[in-house]
Amino acid sequence: xxxxxVDPQMGVVRTVKELRARVDAWRAAGLSVGLVPxxxxxxxGHLSLVERSNSLADxxxxxxxxxxxxxxxxxxxxxxxxxxxxxxELLRRAGCSLVFIPAAVxxxxxxxxxxxxxxxxxxxxxxxxxxxxxxGVATVVCKLLNQARPDIAVFGEKDYQQLLVIRRxxxxxxxPIEIVGAPIVRETDGLAMSSRNAYLSQEERIVAGRLNKVIxxxxxxxxxxxxxxxxxxxxxxxxxxxxxxxxxxxxxxxxDLLDDPxxxxxxxxxxxxxxxxxxxxxxxxxxxxxxxxx
Ligand code: PAF
Numbered sequence: 001x002x003x004x005x006v007d008p009q010m011g012v013v014r015t016v017k018e019l020r021a022r023v024d025a026w027r028a029a030g031l032s033v034g035l036v037p038x039x040x041x042x043x044x045g046h047l048s049l050v051e052r053s054n055s056l057a058d059x060x061x062x063x064x065x066x067x068x069x070x071x072x073x074x075x076x077x078x079x080x081x082x083x084x085x086x087x088x089e090l091l092r093r094a095g096c097s098l099v100f101i102p103a104a105v106x107x108x109x110x111x112x113x114x115x116x117x118x119x120x121x122x123x124x125x126x127x128x129x130x131x132x133x134x135x136g137v138a139t140v141v142c143k144l145l146n147q148a149r150p151d152i153a154v155f156g157e158k159d160y161q162q163l164l165v166i167r168r169x170x171x172x173x174x175x176p177i178e179i180v181g182a183p184i185v186r187e188t189d190g191l192a193m194s195s196r197n198a199y200l201s202q203e204e205r206i207v208a209g210r211l212n213k214v215i216x217x218x219x220x221x222x223x224x225x226x227x228x229x230x231x232x233x234x235x236x237x238x239x240x241x242x243x244x245x246x247x248x249x250x251x252x253x254x255x256d257l258l259d260d261p262x263x264x265x266x267x268x269x270x271x272x273x274x275x276x277x278x279x280x281x282x283x284x285x286x287x288x289x290x291x292x293x294x
Pocket of ligand 1 (some may be wrong): 139
């Protein structure tokens, strides 16, 4: 697929009908379409997804929808940052062609009662601490893919488990869409970019920059043949020393299936996964362990 030409007239649509009309017109003109689903409060990580989509498809559609179905009642749905005007300007500058901003009633009209469950890969990690989360994500992403009918859809590797859940769903449901994973974009101290980083106080922000260093060190130890149990013990102690309030999980899983590699040395590619709390803010990150490159 050719690289996209920047569209000077970025459109904004709020209904599925308008979205389909724009996408159908592009298809009729022989243009390919990429989708970048977001919840807004955009940062460079999101914009890198738009850039990736632009490099793979003729037109990029971004969606902005803070999806209530993926938040538990005690979570931050109400306070999740919403800043439509700024987001639209960033998307315009990134060369996005169309932004879909549905209201909740457009996505979940009265009587809505379907949900998608991707069983195995949703288990453990974020699936254990946020049991409602992947059902909400899979359902809304399934809807967005059906609504926009793109050729490709791009998701960030920061939410690595989410990426695998979506890949599995698309494969299982025979959706003719290529799911593209894009690398994590990091701040200068290595903190993975996230809309939730805005919740951090100045002191917490300094501590937050240690998370990536701890999991990178764990990955390095594993890559050099160290055992999983030792690497996790090291990581837990290092996170406590760094000043994190709590560790939700710190784990090592197979890179493709998120399978448990056991407690000894790794025999295939894996990833270190972490979710930590800093005050009230929950941060996630992950780091590859490339055994096959050893
Ligand atoms: O990663 C996100 O921002 C969300 O989980 C997604 C994929 C847009 C679904 O609401």
